[in-house]
Amino acid sequence: MKRFRFNQQEIVFVVFAALFLAFSIFLNGFLTADNMLTLLQNVAVLGILGLAMAIVVIGRGIDLSLIATLAVPGGLVLQMVQNGHSLPASLLAAGLLSIAIGLVNGWLIAYAEVPPLFATLATGLFVAGLGQAALFQLDVVQWSDGMAGFERLGQGSILGIPTSIVMFAIACLVVFVLLRRTRWGAYIYAIGDNPFAARVTGIPSRPIVVLQYVLAALIGCFAGLVMAASVNSMPTRIFNSTLIYDVILVVVLGGIGLSGGRGGVVNVIIGTLLIGTMLNGMTILNIPYAGQNLIKGVVLLIAVITDTFLNPRNEETAQQGDI
């Protein structure tokens, strides 16, 4: 007989549902269609980044250079247009730069066999430094006239739904199809579950690892463009912020284990919704910043502790490569 057990994904969903219910009942103006759209819009970029991180984490890696690939290629587009280049040429340059970052990450991890934590930490620092030293005149790259029209990627709405939510939805769909409907996706799961078994069965595991990081970098670049369009500028200093922890939080909270091979797009959506609900509710309540961090930390701890109690680790379930 199968014992009924909550896994982390369900626990987080229950926490999310409880919070959502509490806010809906006690908080005036929370449960309105407008506020729901705002809630989603505020976490759309975080969600897109979560998807990029999910691909890598499912393949038993981690990508700490993600915020640099959000900031630098996106900033490059704005800077090049400001310097008089055409928008398509700038977008192409940004795309190539992202692919290059992904290739370097992938090569370091798959072929040079550097642990992903260190490889991506270093490339992230390198890319951010490159942007600051060689590419940008100022940390905040301003919007210029040549970008006219491009702000529609992050502002305004399509059929009444804010564009950034639509972009998140498109990214979800693409990543879902990739992970669940293509052979490459199946390979990523196989490598994440057991890299040695995957290699023995003939899966081209090294090229697939490179592919993971290239995809993550491209999605990161896309998230950067949506963000830049939404705030009409690119604050490249975001690399120094704690955004990367929020991205990892979304992924892990949603139930994608850092040991790889488990989870998918749904987990990212659940993680994103939980963070979005917390942020939105606390902003409406006008809770001071320090208090917000405290509450975020407590909710995270509750989710993690509950998971540990309900699903204790043992020798059999613990996997190598756990962080």
Next chain:
Amino acid sequence: MLRAHQFACGIIAGLSFTSVAVPALAQQGLDEPFQKSFREALAGKTVAYVPVAMNFDLTEGWYAGLKKELEPYGVKFEIRDPNWNTNAGAQAVTSLISEKPAVMVIHNPDVQTYAKLLQRAENEGIYVIQINMGSAYRSSAFVGANWIEIGERQTEGVVKACEGKSNKIAVIQGALSAAASAYTLKGVENVLAKHPEIKVVSSQAADWDAAKAKAITQTVLKQNPDLCGIVGFWDGMDIGTAAAIKEAGLTGKVFLATSGGGERKGACELVKNGSFDLDMSYDVPTQAAQMAGTIKWLLSSGAKPGSIKGSEYTTLIPITKDNADSQTACWNLSDLKK
């Protein structure tokens, strides 16, 4: 008669000759007694510059302005960029003390961290000029904005725009740890104390981050669509605030006051396109010129470092639609660097 006439002509001619001849005598030149010692006092001296970070309009503008003013006199420039890292900054200041530059230009990250170090520097015979963010130690000179005044004048602008409207306002602060943000908030409170009719529906910190400012503003506007004004603490961050107002279709209905260094793309252009209604500018080139002037004065005075102390608070330029088009309200970083 004819004689008399000729005589008169002769006198006039003679007079005009003398009037030409007198300056001709002075062409030997006169030595100005103080310029030589001034040049000697500056030549070969080192000025060390420690901003909180390079690569943003304020610190790049100060650097370019100082260089332009002082390098022609043979002043050497040294720059230490702690890149937002307070510890790295404190280390840079410590190592500079042992290198003994003539002047240190210091942009404090907060009130406490450098205070003791700056006192030590002046005891060691280094002039310390603090810019835009002062520390608890008062050094030879402070050149910079008065954050309290900025907060007050921004809030006055918002309160005025709210007359006859809902009287609901929001405050988007910077980072909680930054003293500039806390000082500005004090200015906001000063004005609000005089206007009990104004209700602050939200006062949140957005960490100088445009994306966070946008998220907060969107949520606040959904809850309070009748909001009449927002006080933002930095124009680089309030691009996000403005984007939220625009997306809600409330441009022109919600009065947005902010502040910054007055760089054209970040200030005037955004006031012109309606993103900001008021941008209190502390005009970076003027600040740089005042710093350079203070350095020249201190070096040529021969005063003992720390023996005289003074402040030069920047006269603020309120940028609104009325002056956003003018050549002088804003400045271009690229031109300043030329």
